[in-house]
Amino acid sequence: MLELKGITKKFGSKTILDNLNLTVTDGKILTIVGPSGAGKTTLLRCISGLETVDSGQFLLDGQPFDPATNRDNDAVIGVVFQDYQLFPNLTVRQNVTLAPTMVLKQSAAEANETAQTLLAQLNLADQADLYPYELSGGQKQRVAIVRALAMRPKLLCYDEPTSALDPDLRREVQQIIVQLRDEGITQIVVTHDIPFAEAIADQMLRVEAKS
Amino acid sequence: MHYVNEILPSLVSGTGMTLSIFFWTIIVAIPLGILVGLGMTTRFKPLTWLINIYVWLMRGTPLLLQLIFVFYGLPIIGVVFQRYDAALFAFILNYTAYFAEIFRGGLQAIPVGQYESARVLRLTRWQTLRRIVIPQVVKIVLPSIGNEVINLIKDSSLVYVIGLGDLLRAGNVAMSRDVTLVPLVLVGVIYLLLTAVCTIVLKRLEKHYSYWR
Numbered sequence: 447m448l449e450l451k452g453i454t455k456k457f458g459s460k461t462i463l464d465n466l467n468l469t470v471t472d473g474k475i476l477t478i479v480g481p482s483g484a485g486k487t488t489l490l491r492c493i494s495g496l497e498t499v500d501s502g503q504f505l506l507d508g509q510p511f512d513p514a515t516n517r518d519n520d521a522v523i524g525v526v527f528q529d530y531q532l533f534p535n536l537t538v539r540q541n542v543t544l545a546p547t548m549v550l551k552q553s554a555a556e557a558n559e560t561a562q563t564l565l566a567q568l569n570l571a572d573q574a575d576l577y578p579y580e581l582s583g584g585q586k587q588r589v590a591i592v593r594a595l596a597m598r599p600k601l602l603c604y605d606e607p608t609s610a611l612d613p614d615l616r617r618e619v620q621q622i623i624v625q626l627r628d629e630g631i632t633q634i635v636v637t638h639d640i641p642f643a644e645a646i647a648d649q650m651l652r653v654e655a656k657s
Numbered sequence: 658m659h660y661v662n663e664i665l666p667s668l669v670s671g672t673g674m675t676l677s678i679f680f681w682t683i684i685v686a687i688p689l690g691i692l693v694g695l696g697m698t699t700r701f702k703p704l705t706w707l708i709n710i711y712v713w714l715m716r717g718t719p720l721l722l723q724l725i726f727v728f729y730g731l732p733i734i735g736v737v738f739q740r741y742d743a744a745l746f747a748f749i750l751n752y753t754a755y756f757a758e759i760f761r762g763g764l765q766a767i768p769v770g771q772y773e774s775a776r777v778l779r780l781t782r783w784q785t786l787r788r789i790v791i792p793q794v795v796k797i798v799l800p801s802i803g804n805e806v807i808n809l810i811k812d813s814s815l816v817y818v819i820g821l822g823d824l825l826r827a828g829n830v831a832m833s834r835d836v837t838l839v840p841l842v843l844v845g846v847i848y849l850l851l852t853a854v855c856t857i858v859l860k861r862l863e864k865h866y867s868y869w870r
Binding site: 536 | 773778789
């Protein structure tokens with residue numbers, strides 16, 4: 447369980463997140479919705495440690511932790527970026543196995559096996575040896591999901607997962623997120639796509655734009 | 658033909674000098690260029706200032722002038738180089754600056770998202786550089802590096818100014834002695850062969866890196 451207590455984030459004099467409290471229940475989907483500029487992405491970046499917060503506390507299973515400095519070998523938070531950010535110089539398989547072998551020190555065989563299973567699960571088994579430029583947008587997104595999952599995160603975050611997808615692919619990513627929830631993975635989804643958010647959410651957070 | 662055979666040995670030995678300057682400069686200046694290029698992208702201001710001044714000096718004055726300064730100027734402050742060492746020192750200093758600018762451009766072309774993506778996967782800085790950033794930078798900079806490499810072959814002819822016997826100088830000597838342009842024609846042909854080899858190698862390298870986009 448991830449708890450946020452009194453999280454405040456400012457850029458200069460502009461307060462983006464103001465004393466925010468939030469609890470993310472294990473195995474559930476939390477969607478964060480709101481208009482552009484309301485701080486949805488900033489919140490996600492704070493949770494994933496890409497931004498430091500000005501005040502407030504993060505608790506993971508009751509233990510305080512700092513996402514920005516957490517560097518131990520216990521994977522905590524995975525992120526699927528809006529533009530996926532796959533590594534173009536590596537194949538799909540290498541994209542997925544790079545961090546497990548280098549960070550978690552898994553053997554190549556072990557990492558490959560996990561990658562194979564996860565890729566097959568998200569219908570990417572035939573794409574394992576392709577490079578990202580050879581994939582469609584939906585496939586790239588699934589690779590990004592697999593790459594994050596391979597690190598066995600306690601929590602998986604998505605930034606605007608439907609923004610670049612047509613309606614069919616939107617349904618597909620919806621299925622994937624629900625399927626992962628059924629497997630017990632805790633997920634946070636940032637989106638401005640309200641119908642999509644309502645379709646997947648166990649819990650919803652609405653953030654308002656600050657004037 | 659008889660004449661060609663007669664002057665060829667001196668041209669070949671001149672080519673040896675040209676190649677030796679060429680290879681040593683490449684071998685030292687490219688890795689140094691990567692390091693200096695990395696230095697230019699740090700947020701540590703004094704370092705970037707220092708590097709910018711260095712690059713400005715190296716790119717802002719003729720290489721010929723730098724050669725003369727290293728060989729004739731530095732002894733005044735007690736730094737004495739042999740001719741060959743002076744040439745190498747000047748070439749490495751000069752080319753490192755150009756390579757550094759190229760690598761800086763390549764490094765800045767990598768989207769921030771690539772670093773963030775690596776960061777949330779908890780790769781270290783060094784792992785990120787080695788496995789993700791540098792391979793992409795190499796691909797981006799290859800054409801520009803190729804340009805400099807070909808320039809370097811021709812620039813190496815500047816070492817005549819401190820009395821080293823390179824390919825062009827060997828041709829010059831033969832021309833003045835025998836009052837004929839034939840040696841210079843040969844010199845031109847040899848330069849063309851050398852640059853042709855470089856061009857082929859560079860094309861191969863670019864092809865090697867074309868397996869991803």
